[in-house]
Amino acid sequence: MGELSNCPKCNTLFVKTQxxxxxxxxxxxxxxxxxxxxxxxxKRENRKALLHEVVEGTGVDEDLILKFIRNGRIQLSNFPNLGYPCEKCGKSIREGRICDSCTSDINEQLHQLDEVEKISERNKSSNIQTTYYSQSTKK
Structure with a gap:
């Protein structure tokens, strides 16, 4: 079922659906x-157009074109130079939400975090108490 919502573009009340x-x-x-x-x-001459060329040629907002791509309405397999920006660094990509270099960077950071957690667990589990002895100089 839908829910009552305001349109993000014109602020009109409507029933929002999936x-x-x-x-x-x-x-x-x-x-x-x-x-x-x-x-x-x-058009044959426009099939190799980049995203900014499509925006200039059509006058359609870039965000709307990106929405069409993300929803699968424009198939990137048919247009070899068309892509959309990585959500982390802005590099042009053709699939997913982030590029390969950002993905590997995130995986590396997660691996480092796991290593830090393993070391802290080892330190907690080794719960060895150290005893210190001192000698008095007075007799």
Whole structure:
């Protein structure tokens, strides 16, 4: 079932569903923008266009084009130079949410964190009490 929500674009009250996050009027505008982008990309000379070239050629907002790509409406396999930015560093990627170098960096950081946790566990479990002896100089 849907829930009552305000449209993020025009602030109109509408029923938000799993498939629609904007009101009917804004959805129709998005559909027109999708048709514009798709017609632009269908032309042979535009199939190798970069993202900023598609924005310039169609006048459609970059965020909306990225939404079409992320929702799978524009298949990147058909357009070899089209990509979207990594969510961490901004490098252009074609699949996933972050690039390979950011993924390996995150995995390395997680590995280092695991090592630190293992060392701290070893120190806690070795709970050896050290006894210190002192000698008095007085007799």
């Amino acid at each position: 498939f629609r996050s904007v009101c009917d009027a804004c959805f129709k505008e998005e559909e027109k923008a999708y048709e514009t982008v798709y017609k632009f990309l269908r």
